[in-house]
Amino acid sequence: MRSLLITLILAWPLSAAAQAPRMSEAAAKDAVYRIVQHSGLLPTFTVREDATIKNANAYIKGRERIIAYNPTFIASIIDSSRTDWSAVSILAHEIAHHLLGHTLAPSELHPGDELACDRYSGFVLFHMGATLQESLAAIAVAGNVHGTRDHPPKHARSAAIQQGWEEAERMSERRDAVPLKVDIAFQYVVRFAGDDNTYYVDAAGCLVWFNDHAEPIEFGACTRLGEGAFVFALNWEDQEFFVDARNIIWRQSVNGMQMAVGRIEPYTVAK
Numbered sequence: 001m002r003s004l005l006i007t008l009i010l011a012w013p014l015s016a017a018a019q020a021p022r023m024s025e026a027a028a029k030d031a032v033y034r035i036v037q038h039s040g041l042l043p044t045f046t047v048r049e050d051a052t053i054k055n056a057n058a059y060i061k062g063r064e065r066i067i068a069y070n071p072t073f074i075a076s077i078i079d080s081s082r083t084d085w086s087a088v089s090i091l092a093h094e095i096a097h098h099l100l101g102h103t104l105a106p107s108e109l110h111p112g113d114e115l116a117c118d119r120y121s122g123f124v125l126f127h128m129g130a131t132l133q134e135s136l137a138a139i140a141v142a143g144n145v146h147g148t149r150d151h152p153p154k155h156a157r158s159a160a161i162q163q164g165w166e167e168a169e170r171m172s173e174r175r176d177a178v179p180l181k182v183d184i185a186f187q188y189v190v191r192f193a194g195d196d197n198t199y200y201v202d203a204a205g206c207l208v209w210f211n212d213h214a215e216p217i218e219f220g221a222c223t224r225l226g227e228g229a230f231v232f233a234l235n236w237e238d239q240e241f242f243v244d245a246r247n248i249i250w251r252q253s254v255n256g257m258q259m260a261v262g263r264i265e266p267y268t269v270a271k
């Protein structure tokens with residue numbers, strides 16, 4: 001891909017070496033297409049060469065999401081950074097402004113937005129095959145990509161790119177990660193009245209709760225009973241509940257009264 005981009009981007013005029021190189025719209029469109037591909041999205045951006053802007057810009061016009069760039073600016077960045085990845089990273093930064101919704105309120109400039117876009121560019125460039133140095137190339141020579149107002153310092157922007165790049169690297173190296181499984185073999189879903197949490201009975205008969213990081217906490221047991229009025233017993237610590245054949249959870253109060261306190265449901269829904 002690199003050699004192809006170099007061919008596309010650096011259309012050096014053979015006879016006029018003194019002329020500045022340009023970045024063709026074809027090259028920019030190809031780069032944007034590849035960046036968006038790595039986001040798993042369909043490209044819905046209009047890429048536009050625009051000599052009237054200083055460097056690069058993302059904005060919405062009508063219903064179009066536009067990425068505009070000054071071809072001479074991009075080419076000079078490529079020239080001084082000595083890598084075409086610098087052009088890719090600038091375009092990735094602009095794409096991020098659209099993807100993160102910044103272009104919906106264009107008058108508001110937030111330094112955090114800039115860092116978020118830098119982080120995204122590092123993330124996506126890792127996936128496209130760029131080294132960390134190549135991902136940092138544009139910021140190293142340009143500092144600020146578009147304008148100067150409200151932009152975070154160069155070292156912060158470099159740090160953001162590096163953070164995104166390293167995050168992508170970590171994710172790609174986590175080969176032993178447990179694959180995301182939608183269909184986990186639970187036996188029952190357990191709900192108690194007045195409690196918004198959902199509990200599960202796993203295949204081993206454990207009562208399980210999940211925190212917001214989806215980490216399971218086993219906190220009790222669900223035991224199938226033999227003969228009698230109740231089918232299951234639910235226990236944890238000094239708590240004890242019984243489940244009848246209609247899936248209602250009962251607790252025995254201090255005065256011996258049975259109170260319905262919840263329900264269990266089979267985890268698998270009958271089709």
Ligand SMILES: [Zn+2]
Nearest residue numbers: 093114117146
């Ligand atoms: Zn920006």
